[in-house]
Amino acid sequence: MQAVAPTDKVSPFEAARIVSAPNAQSGNVTSWSNEMAAVAHSRDRASFMRIYDHFSPRVLRYLQSLGCAEMVAEELAQEALLRLWQRADSYDPQRSKLSTWLFRIARNLYIDRIRREPHWVDTQDWIEQVEASAEAPIAARPAASPDAFADHVALQQRIDALPAAQARLIRMSYFEARTHQEISAELGMPLGTVKSTLRRAFLKLQLAIGKSA
Amino acid sequence: MKPQHHLDPATLVSYAAGSLPEALAVVAATHLGICPHCRAQLRDAENVGGQLLEQQIPDQAEASRLARMRLTMLDRLDDPALAAPSPVPSREATTTTVDPDRLPEPLHPYFGSSYRALRWRWVAPGVRFLRAAGTRGATLIMLKIAPGKSMPVHSHGGSEITQILQGAYDDALGHFGTGDIADLDSETEHQPVTSPGVPCICVAALDAPLHFPGWLARTMQPLVGL
Numbered sequence: 001m002q003a004v005a006p007t008d009k010v011s012p013f014e015a016a017r018i019v020s021a022p023n024a025q026s027g028n029v030t031s032w033s034n035e036m037a038a039v040a041h042s043r044d045r046a047s048f049m050r051i052y053d054h055f056s057p058r059v060l061r062y063l064q065s066l067g068c069a070e071m072v073a074e075e076l077a078q079e080a081l082l083r084l085w086q087r088a089d090s091y092d093p094q095r096s097k098l099s100t101w102l103f104r105i106a107r108n109l110y111i112d113r114i115r116r117e118p119h120w121v122d123t124q125d126w127i128e129q130v131e132a133s134a135e136a137p138i139a140a141r142p143a144a145s146p147d148a149f150a151d152h153v154a155l156q157q158r159i160d161a162l163p164a165a166q167a168r169l170i171r172m173s174y175f176e177a178r179t180h181q182e183i184s185a186e187l188g189m190p191l192g193t194v195k196s197t198l199r200r201a202f203l204k205l206q207l208a209i210g211k212s213a
Numbered sequence: 214m215k216p217q218h219h220l221d222p223a224t225l226v227s228y229a230a231g232s233l234p235e236a237l238a239v240v241a242a243t244h245l246g247i248c249p250h251c252r253a254q255l256r257d258a259e260n261v262g263g264q265l266l267e268q269q270i271p272d273q274a275e276a277s278r279l280a281r282m283r284l285t286m287l288d289r290l291d292d293p294a295l296a297a298p299s300p301v302p303s304r305e306a307t308t309t310t311v312d313p314d315r316l317p318e319p320l321h322p323y324f325g326s327s328y329r330a331l332r333w334r335w336v337a338p339g340v341r342f343l344r345a346a347g348t349r350g351a352t353l354i355m356l357k358i359a360p361g362k363s364m365p366v367h368s369h370g371g372s373e374i375t376q377i378l379q380g381a382y383d384d385a386l387g388h389f390g391t392g393d394i395a396d397l398d399s400e401t402e403h404q405p406v407t408s409p410g411v412p413c414i415c416v417a418a419l420d421a422p423l424h425f426p427g428w429l430a431r432t433m434q435p436l437v438g439l
Contacts, residue, residue: 043298045290052286057271057279074282082289086299096256100263107231107262117235119322123242126318127255130246155264170226174265177232179350180223181371181420191371192398195223202222202258209257 033093040088048085051098056081059106065175066110076113080106097152110177154208166201169194216248218393222258224374225251229258236351236418242319243376243416244394317378320416323353328414333357340364351420358382358405358413366404371420373397380413382406 035051038044059080063073083105084091091101104124111120162170172178172186180198184191220228220241227233228241245251271279289295314328323345324331333341339359344352358364360380374396381390382405389395389405397403407413 048290049283049287052283055266056282056286057275058266058269060275060279060282061269061272062266074278078282078286078289081286082295085290085296089298097260097263099267100260103262103266104259106266111231115231115235117238119319120235120238123239123319127242127245127252131252134249152264155260156268159261159264159268170261170265173227173230173232174262177230179232179234179420180227181234195221195372195398198223198226199221202226202261205261206254206257209260 032098036088036091036093036098039085040091048088051084052081055084055099055102059102062103062106062175063110066114066177068110068114072114076106076109080109097148115177151209155205158205158208162201162204166197166204169197170201170205173198216244216250216392216394218387218389218395219248220244220251220254220374220394221396222254224372224396225254226258226261229255229262234349234351234418234420236345236348236353237372237374237420239319239323239348239353240374240376240394240416240418243317243378244392246317246319247392248394320355323348324355324416331355348418351418353416353418355414355416358407358415360407360412361409362407364405364407366402373417373419375415375417378414378416380411381408382413383408 032051035044035047038047039051056077060073060077063076064070068076080102084102091098096104108121108124111117159167159170169183172183178186180191180194183189184194187194189197224233224237224241228238228245233241245255316324316326316328324343331343333343336342339362341357343355345354355378358380364382374394375389376394377389377391379391381388383389384403384405386395386397386401386403
C-alpha cells in the first residue's frame, strides 16, 4: 500500500480500495514492531498510516460491537489511533503484540468514557508499573521473533477451533462486555456453567501462547 | 509474599475483556498488584483480546466512512497540538519501602489510603465493616474480623471475591493468608474462621446478595444491607 501524503484527496472508490487491498502486513505481527519503531523514532507518517489503515477499521468494529453509538465509536477509534501515534515510544514489542497494545488502549477508552469508571485507567497504569519494577518482561518471546509469529498463528487456530458455546461466551465477554451475571441471564445458563465454560475456553487458548505451554 | 490462592481464570478473562463489574475489578486489581502469576495470566487474556481485534474483518460498506475518518486523521497529524508526542505521564515511582498503614492503590478512590483513617462500623461482636459508595451493580466492602472468630455459614447468589489484606482465615477450601484471593462460585457455601493473632482485614466484592442461613444471618443481613 502506498504511503498517502497528508494533502492527498481520497475518493470513496479509492477508499474502498484501501479497505479491500490485501495488506501485505495483514496478521503479520513481525513487521508492526518495525513500523512502530519508525513512528517512535522518526515520526514516520507513512508507517503510521499503514498501521492506521490496518487497525482503525478493526478498532471501530470493536467499539461498535461494545454498543457505542456510531459517532462515539468513530471518535474513540480515532483517539485510540492518535494515542498510538503520540505514545509510540512507550510501545515495547518485547512485552506485547501491537494488536494487544491497541486492544488495551481501546478497551481502556471504552471503560473510561462510556462506562465512566474514572479509576480504571489509573489502576491499569499502576499494575503496569508494579509489573515493570517486579519482573523481567513477561513475554519470553519478542513480538518480532519467528516464535511469536508461530504463537500468533496457533492462537488464531485455537480461537477458530473453539466449540460453539465457548466461542459464544468469549465473544460476549470481549465484544459485548457482558458480565458473567448478564451472560447467565441472557442465555438462561447457570452462573457456575458460565464460569466453567469461560475457564475451559481460556485454558485452551492459553495452550497456544508459547510461554504458557 | 507469594499468594497461594489465585483469581479464577473466568474472572481474569472478564477483567481483561473489560466486562467485570467495577467492584469485582477493584478487588481483582488489588490481587494483581501483588501476584506475578495472575499478572502473567492477565497478559495472556489481553493477548486473546488483541487476537480477536486482529480478526475483525473490515466492513466493505463502511468504506466511505473510513475514508472520511482517514482524512480527519491526516488533518490531526498536521495539528501540532494533537500530533506532538505525549509521553505517558510519569507517576511517582512505586514506593519501595512498604508502609504498613498504606492501603493498596486500587482501593484509594473507594476507601482512602490509610488503614488508620478507616472509620469502621460495628456489625456484630468482633466484626466491623465498611461499604464503598458508587460502584454500580455490585457491592464493594471491607471487613475487619477479630482473630479466632467464626463467621456465619453463607453462600452466594452470585460471585464473591475476597482479597486478604492482613491476617488470615481458614474454611473448607483451605487456608487463606495475606495476599491470597478467594474467588468463589455461587454454589460454594463456606464458613470462614479467622486465624488467631491479628485481625483479618479483607476487601470483598459481591455481585449478588449473600445468603446467610440461621440466626446471625437474620441479625446481620439488615445491618450490613447485603
